[in-house]
Amino acid sequence: DSGVTQTPKHLITATGQRVTLRCSPRSGDLSVYWYQQSLDQGLQFLIQYYNGEERAKGNILERFSAQQFPDLHSELNLSSLELGDSALYFCASSVRPTSDEQFFGPGTRLTVL
Protein backbone atom coordinates (compact mmCIF):
# COMPACT_ATOMS: atom_id res chain seq x y z
CA ASP A 1 0.00 0.00 0.00
CA SER A 2 1.62 3.21 -1.25
CA GLY A 3 -0.55 5.48 0.90
CA VAL A 4 -2.00 7.17 -2.19
CA THR A 5 -5.72 6.63 -2.63
CA GLN A 6 -7.75 7.04 -5.78
CA THR A 7 -11.50 6.93 -6.28
CA PRO A 8 -13.38 5.50 -7.97
CA LYS A 9 -11.61 2.27 -8.94
CA HIS A 10 -13.71 1.80 -12.04
CA LEU A 11 -15.82 4.21 -14.02
CA ILE A 12 -17.98 3.41 -17.02
CA THR A 13 -19.58 6.26 -18.88
CA ALA A 14 -20.74 7.33 -22.32
CA THR A 15 -19.17 9.55 -24.95
CA GLY A 16 -19.77 13.23 -24.40
CA GLN A 17 -20.04 12.89 -20.64
CA ARG A 18 -17.90 14.45 -17.92
CA VAL A 19 -16.24 12.64 -15.02
CA THR A 20 -14.12 13.56 -12.03
CA LEU A 21 -11.33 11.39 -10.70
CA ARG A 22 -10.11 11.94 -7.17
CA CYS A 23 -6.72 11.44 -5.56
CA SER A 24 -5.50 11.75 -2.00
CA PRO A 25 -1.71 11.89 -1.71
CA ARG A 26 0.40 10.27 0.97
CA SER A 27 0.40 12.12 4.24
CA GLY A 28 2.99 14.89 4.04
CA ASP A 29 3.41 14.79 0.26
CA LEU A 30 2.89 18.16 -1.38
CA SER A 31 3.28 17.15 -5.01
CA VAL A 32 0.59 15.34 -6.98
CA TYR A 33 1.04 13.99 -10.49
CA TRP A 34 -1.52 12.61 -12.93
CA TYR A 35 -0.70 10.00 -15.57
CA GLN A 36 -2.69 8.26 -18.29
CA GLN A 37 -1.94 4.71 -19.38
CA SER A 38 -3.73 3.59 -22.52
CA LEU A 39 -3.65 0.02 -23.78
CA ASP A 40 -0.07 -1.15 -24.43
CA GLN A 41 1.22 2.34 -23.81
CA GLY A 42 3.57 3.67 -21.21
CA LEU A 43 2.49 6.13 -18.59
CA GLN A 44 1.89 9.51 -20.15
CA PHE A 45 2.43 12.43 -17.82
CA LEU A 46 -0.55 14.76 -17.78
CA ILE A 47 -0.04 17.39 -15.10
CA GLN A 48 1.62 18.11 -11.76
CA TYR A 49 0.56 20.22 -8.82
CA TYR A 50 2.71 21.29 -5.93
CA ASN A 51 1.11 22.70 -2.80
CA GLY A 52 -1.94 23.84 -4.69
CA GLU A 53 -0.18 25.37 -7.67
CA GLU A 54 0.20 23.91 -11.14
CA ARG A 55 3.86 23.14 -11.63
CA ALA A 56 4.28 21.18 -14.83
CA LYS A 57 2.10 20.23 -17.74
CA GLY A 58 2.46 17.30 -20.08
CA ASN A 59 0.29 16.03 -22.91
CA ILE A 60 -2.96 17.02 -21.29
CA LEU A 61 -5.87 17.68 -23.60
CA GLU A 62 -7.81 20.93 -23.33
CA ARG A 63 -10.89 18.85 -22.44
CA PHE A 64 -9.06 17.76 -19.30
CA SER A 65 -8.37 19.91 -16.27
CA ALA A 66 -7.12 19.35 -12.75
CA GLN A 67 -6.75 21.12 -9.47
CA GLN A 68 -5.23 20.59 -6.06
CA PHE A 69 -7.19 21.70 -3.06
CA PRO A 70 -5.96 23.23 0.24
CA ASP A 71 -6.11 19.80 1.90
CA LEU A 72 -3.78 18.65 -0.92
CA HIS A 73 -6.17 16.19 -2.51
CA SER A 74 -6.46 16.54 -6.25
CA GLU A 75 -9.16 16.06 -8.85
CA LEU A 76 -8.81 15.36 -12.55
CA ASN A 77 -11.80 16.44 -14.61
CA LEU A 78 -12.36 14.87 -18.00
CA SER A 79 -15.07 16.33 -20.19
CA SER A 80 -16.62 15.70 -23.62
CA LEU A 81 -15.35 12.17 -23.29
CA GLU A 82 -14.35 10.21 -26.37
CA LEU A 83 -13.82 6.50 -26.85
CA GLY A 84 -10.06 7.09 -26.96
CA ASP A 85 -10.10 8.47 -23.43
CA SER A 86 -10.63 4.96 -22.10
CA ALA A 87 -7.52 4.27 -20.07
CA LEU A 88 -6.07 3.78 -16.63
CA TYR A 89 -5.51 7.05 -14.85
CA PHE A 90 -2.90 7.06 -12.13
CA CYS A 91 -2.20 9.62 -9.50
CA ALA A 92 1.19 9.77 -7.79
CA SER A 93 2.60 11.88 -5.01
CA SER A 94 6.00 12.86 -3.73
CA VAL A 95 7.40 15.00 -0.96
CA ARG A 96 9.42 17.38 -3.08
CA PRO A 97 8.47 19.02 -6.35
CA THR A 98 11.37 17.42 -8.20
CA SER A 99 10.75 14.18 -9.98
CA ASP A 100 12.44 11.63 -7.82
CA GLU A 101 10.63 8.72 -6.28
CA GLN A 102 6.91 9.00 -6.76
CA PHE A 103 4.34 6.88 -4.97
CA PHE A 104 1.48 5.73 -7.15
CA GLY A 105 -2.10 5.06 -6.34
CA PRO A 106 -3.91 1.96 -7.63
CA GLY A 107 -5.42 3.86 -10.53
CA THR A 108 -8.90 4.52 -11.87
CA ARG A 109 -9.97 2.51 -14.89
CA LEU A 110 -12.14 4.64 -17.14
CA THR A 111 -14.21 3.00 -19.83
CA VAL A 112 -16.00 5.23 -22.32
CA LEU A 113 -18.71 3.46 -24.29
Added chain:
Amino acid sequence: DQQVKQNSPSLSVQEGRISILNCDYTNSMFDYFLWYKKYPAEGPTFLISISSIKDKNEDGRFTVFLNKSAKHLSLHIVPSQPGDSAVYFCAASVVFGTDKLIFGTGTRLQVFP
Protein backbone atom coordinates in the same frame (compact mmCIF):
# COMPACT_ATOMS: atom_id res chain seq x y z
CA ASP B 1 8.51 11.58 -29.85
CA GLN B 2 9.34 8.70 -27.53
CA GLN B 3 12.23 9.98 -25.44
CA VAL B 4 12.44 6.81 -23.36
CA LYS B 5 12.22 3.50 -25.16
CA GLN B 6 11.88 -0.05 -24.00
CA ASN B 7 12.17 -2.03 -27.19
CA SER B 8 11.37 -5.41 -25.72
CA PRO B 9 7.68 -5.65 -24.83
CA SER B 10 8.19 -8.97 -23.09
CA LEU B 11 10.86 -11.19 -21.60
CA SER B 12 10.66 -14.75 -20.32
CA VAL B 13 13.30 -16.07 -17.92
CA GLN B 14 13.71 -19.24 -15.92
CA GLU B 15 13.69 -18.99 -12.14
CA GLY B 16 17.20 -18.58 -10.74
CA ARG B 17 18.60 -17.07 -13.93
CA ILE B 18 19.42 -13.45 -14.63
CA SER B 19 16.81 -11.10 -16.06
CA ILE B 20 18.11 -8.14 -18.03
CA LEU B 21 15.70 -5.39 -18.95
CA ASN B 22 16.87 -2.65 -21.26
CA CYS B 23 15.99 0.98 -21.73
CA ASP B 24 17.25 3.60 -24.17
CA TYR B 25 16.77 7.34 -24.04
CA THR B 26 17.32 10.15 -26.49
CA ASN B 27 17.40 13.27 -24.34
CA SER B 28 20.95 13.96 -23.15
CA MET B 29 19.58 16.33 -20.51
CA PHE B 30 18.14 13.44 -18.49
CA ASP B 31 20.17 13.02 -15.33
CA TYR B 32 18.06 10.82 -13.12
CA PHE B 33 16.65 7.42 -13.99
CA LEU B 34 14.25 5.16 -12.18
CA TRP B 35 12.76 1.71 -12.54
CA TYR B 36 9.22 0.95 -11.49
CA LYS B 37 7.51 -2.40 -11.20
CA LYS B 38 3.82 -2.87 -11.84
CA TYR B 39 1.62 -5.80 -10.94
CA PRO B 40 -1.84 -6.16 -12.51
CA ALA B 41 -4.55 -4.03 -10.89
CA GLU B 42 -1.97 -2.07 -8.90
CA GLY B 43 -0.13 1.19 -9.42
CA PRO B 44 3.58 1.18 -10.28
CA THR B 45 5.95 0.85 -7.33
CA PHE B 46 9.41 2.31 -7.19
CA LEU B 47 12.19 -0.23 -7.48
CA ILE B 48 15.57 1.43 -7.89
CA SER B 49 17.09 4.62 -9.25
CA ILE B 50 20.38 5.96 -10.48
CA SER B 51 21.82 9.41 -10.87
CA SER B 52 23.84 10.29 -13.94
CA ILE B 53 26.94 10.79 -11.80
CA LYS B 54 27.00 7.04 -11.21
CA ASP B 55 27.20 4.12 -13.60
CA LYS B 56 25.88 1.45 -11.25
CA ASN B 57 23.52 1.18 -8.34
CA GLU B 58 22.74 -2.00 -6.47
CA ASP B 59 19.95 -2.95 -4.10
CA GLY B 60 19.80 -6.59 -3.17
CA ARG B 61 18.97 -8.67 -6.22
CA PHE B 62 18.46 -5.56 -8.35
CA THR B 63 21.24 -3.65 -10.10
CA VAL B 64 20.83 -0.78 -12.50
CA PHE B 65 23.62 0.08 -14.94
CA LEU B 66 23.87 3.38 -16.77
CA ASN B 67 25.89 3.95 -19.93
CA LYS B 68 25.64 7.67 -20.58
CA SER B 69 27.62 7.65 -23.81
CA ALA B 70 25.24 5.07 -25.27
CA LYS B 71 22.20 6.65 -23.59
CA HIS B 72 21.32 3.22 -22.30
CA LEU B 73 20.37 1.76 -18.96
CA SER B 74 19.62 -1.74 -17.90
CA LEU B 75 18.10 -3.46 -14.91
CA HIS B 76 19.58 -6.78 -13.82
CA ILE B 77 17.67 -9.10 -11.53
CA VAL B 78 19.72 -11.94 -10.07
CA PRO B 79 18.48 -14.48 -9.27
CA SER B 80 15.06 -14.08 -10.84
CA GLN B 81 12.08 -15.30 -8.84
CA PRO B 82 8.50 -16.03 -9.90
CA GLY B 83 7.36 -13.07 -7.78
CA ASP B 84 9.37 -10.79 -10.05
CA SER B 85 6.86 -11.44 -12.84
CA ALA B 86 5.44 -7.99 -13.55
CA VAL B 87 5.68 -5.12 -16.00
CA TYR B 88 8.81 -3.02 -15.55
CA PHE B 89 8.90 0.62 -16.57
CA CYS B 90 11.99 2.75 -16.83
CA ALA B 91 11.62 6.47 -16.36
CA ALA B 92 13.86 9.48 -16.75
CA SER B 93 13.85 13.06 -15.58
CA VAL B 94 15.84 16.24 -15.46
CA VAL B 95 16.40 16.96 -11.80
CA PHE B 96 15.46 20.53 -10.97
CA GLY B 97 14.06 20.76 -14.46
CA THR B 98 10.47 20.42 -15.52
CA ASP B 99 9.71 17.81 -12.84
CA LYS B 100 8.24 15.42 -15.36
CA LEU B 101 9.00 11.75 -15.26
CA ILE B 102 9.12 10.40 -18.80
CA PHE B 103 8.21 6.72 -18.84
CA GLY B 104 8.99 4.00 -21.31
CA THR B 105 6.27 1.67 -22.58
CA GLY B 106 7.24 -1.15 -20.24
CA THR B 107 8.60 -4.69 -20.50
CA ARG B 108 6.53 -7.59 -19.25
CA LEU B 109 8.79 -10.02 -17.39
CA GLN B 110 7.67 -13.56 -16.82
CA VAL B 111 9.75 -15.78 -14.57
CA PHE B 112 8.86 -19.43 -14.92
CA PRO B 113 9.85 -22.31 -12.62
